Amino acid sequence: MDTVASNRTRWVQLLLGLIVMMTISSPQYVWTLFVKPFQTATGASLAAVQVTFTIVIVLQTFFSPVQGWLLDRFSPKLLIAAGAAMSGLGWVAASYSESLFGLYASYGLLCGLGTGIVYVGIVGLMVRWFPDRRGFAVGVVAAGYGMGAIGTTFPISDMIAASGFRHTLLVFGLILGAIGFLAALGLRSPKPSEIVPVPPGRTASAARDTAPAEMLRTPLFWLMFLMMTMMSTGGLMVVAQFASFARDFGVADALVFGFAALPFALTFDRITNGLTRPFFGWVSDHYGRENTMAVAFALEAVAIVCLLVWRENPYAFALLSGVVFFAWGEIFSLFPSTLTDTFGTKHATTNYGFLYMAQGVGSLLGGPVAAMIYASAGSWIPVFSIAIVLDLITAVLAYFVLKPARRRWLGVNGAESVGIEPVRRPALS
Template sequence: MNPVSANHRLFYGWVVVAAAFAVTFVGFGSAYTFSAFVPSLQHDFGASRGSVSLVFSLAGFLYFAFGVVSGPLADRWGARSLAMLGMLLVGAGLALASVARTMVEVYAAYGLGVGLGVGCAYVPAIGAVQRWFIARRGFASGIAVSGIGVGTLVMPPLASWLIDTLGWRSAYLALGSLAAVIGIGMSCFIVNDPRERGIGPDGFPLAIGEPLRVSAGASLWEAIRSSQFVGLYAACLICSFSVFIPFVHLVPYALDHHIDQPAAVLLLGIIGVGSTLGRFFLGSLADRIGRPSFLLMMFIGMAGSLAIWVIATNFWSLSAFALLFGIFYGGWVAILPTVVMDHFGGRHVSSIIGVLYTSVAIGTLIGPTAAGFIFDISHSYTLPILTSVGLNIIAASIAALTVRTSARMATAD
């Protein structure tokens, strides 16, 4: 019998999941509106597509790289205060971007504000979710990070409407206010560990004498020296050079193929639909088939979907790409924290996730910007997209090797 149901009370772990969902919704949702702002920024500042793309790449680099700082801080001080600070920074960054007078000021406001803000909040919030669950960890993590998918579905069309109605500057101000109010408010409900509320993971009672804070698991140094971590890091690094290119360049690509602005922005929303499906439904599937093998499937799926983008030139073919890419991208994001928790335990899970996400940070900094400058030179996205397919195939190969190595080690033990 479920220990929580006996008392007819909601297991507080689901409240933590809801809070993490809200943080990822407004944080990443605000960040992924960027593609809707590209034409306005190019027009008002006379900037090339590559230089405008660097705004997103800088923010993406920071919000993944900063996890290496926010993760250890959350392990020591708790996730709530880090998440609240992060959401405040996101709101402030968007508000300051609304009054920027040069591209350099956009880099500083959006790049630093949104980048550091999401970096402050994301790893601590997702790390906290991992500690609250064991049996349904993949499902719970999938729901928490599905906020990214729902944010990608809701926020770009909202941003497009705000731009058309108010102009891009007022649109940034409105999005910043929304991010601060919802993000800070929901962050208040994050609790770092179930033992702080006198219960164990999944709502089971604590054993007599069990400590009130989690103590089991590898140290950060033990984790990063392991073959499992090295394999995960390499696969995520190579994959990340390509995975965020659609979030910056899909709308300009669609506009280049004579698709009107509302329909082009809708493609980002379709990625959000797929991402939500991938995070929400595939997380529980991963619990059943094995999370490492599931991760391998996500790399293969992203490679296959990006191959569709190479030949997609109209709205419906681009919609098919966007939906499939979103599903596999969403599954990839959902499963990474749970794989870390499975391998290395909960004692330093936020720190380990933070270090792992530096791989994603490097890829995010380089990939979308490089794609933009290649387009400026060649006036085509064919080379960046084909390269993206190949990189995901390489990432899948590394993941397969890591899964086999881990299985051999488990058999030897």
């Protein structure tokens, strides 16, 4: 196949991947709209109902290695389509749930497994289709997941008010599930003749593919896992408690550009959290993964410091929160592209499944740990301080530890990358 046709095909694949990712965004990002109705319907406590969301996140992240293994061995098209259908079916089944168990088994189980299959599968396909633009391509589909709910939030809210939450779950479950299923049927892995050649020195590309078992024995993988866990934990310490500290700072209901500061900030943050993924992915394609990580992670630390200093100014709070999200969301484009650069594409989906578990660890640590620290200290300042320290440590690790470690790995494997000159072993005389 000629280069022009191959290039056109992969952009179509990127578009289809973006659409599917957008259809699985709502179960996570619109969940908050259904909490109170489910409390009323089941008569359960807030904590008991919120277990549903925990199930979604745990199944989405901690089962990702198994999901990745299946995707690497069977048709990604059919599995991703099944995942999209499961996510929609979770909403349909939840519309009939009358008990906590039914809610956990429908919304929690089906949406959690479905979104995990789709997320890991789409990322695994994009790193194969775009060896020369991995950061950007992964960033685009990750942005679809981060921003997809923007288009559904207000319609869902309006339908809940007009027709009730059960009818809303049924209608949107069918719509989102059908769109995701149909779009996924157009996805496929690239043929060898369709892979666009990588310009020399453009981006890292492992000389040999590394299987998951071997990858898990390398300190390099665990360094990436630690870094992603630290970034996820620090970011989620702020993200998960955002509304709470906005109220404590006294800015939640203050007006910003004619809008209440908290909803304005949440909308603005969702946009910046989506845009950062392709942006920093593109930057890393041109200037190196670790170089970009160091700058982005340090930027988040600075943004959190500024947010803390000007926390009582509603304008500064709203705008700086957008910078915090902008400097955090890029982990979902930088880490998968760096991992594939390092360990190859053959097992990319399974390998990323293991790394993606770091997001699950961060979600379990970030929210509960931040709440415990606040309850103990009676202040959000220690929480912010820990997030700042984690960001700075990870930025330092990216430039001074990960970069030379990958240089050694790529040198041994004969690969080259932007910002990383491989270490050549001296010739034997």
